Amino acid sequence: MYYSTMEKFGVEKRDILVERVGDARDSQSDVRETFRSSLEQFQSVVGTPETTLQEKYEVISNAYDGSLNSSNKVQDRIEAVENVSEVLFNEWENEPDLYESASLRKTSKRRLDETRKLYSSLIT
Structure with a gap:
């Protein structure tokens, strides 16, 4: 429901994904700095x-x-990244049924499988 509402306001799911990946990256940088600071404090003790x-x-x-x-x-x-990713994959999974061309359906399904495998390798 959230994603449908956002799309009505012109915000695509892929844009939400990009933003969430950027937020996750920034958080990882913050954590890295916090741990570095903690280590320095420990060493001072x-x-x-x-x-x-x-x-x-x-x-x-x-x-x-x-x-x-x-x-x-x-x-x-x-x-949050995994959530929006799963919504996008589910949407993509249903898309080939809308294609009249068997070739396009097959290509879309193949690319979906390839992308899911790549995504799985990145998050594990």
Whole structure:
């Protein structure tokens, strides 16, 4: 229903997919930076006296929580990409039935199978 509504406003499913893939990529970059920051904080703790260990633990714990939050956002965006991808594949699967030409139907089905295999190899 969401995709039908968006199409009525001129936003195609493939445009939604492109946007969601970009969001997922950006989230992965954010997570990478958060983990890097967490590692740097951990390394700073290892080199500190034990008198400030509790404070450093809090810093590391907060950094971990931030990393976990970022990781969850990436997972949510990946799921959004998979969702719109599946809708597009389902739509494509029904398209060949509309073709009068047997050759076009066969070509469309072959390309769908090839694209599904490629997509599966990219997400696993």
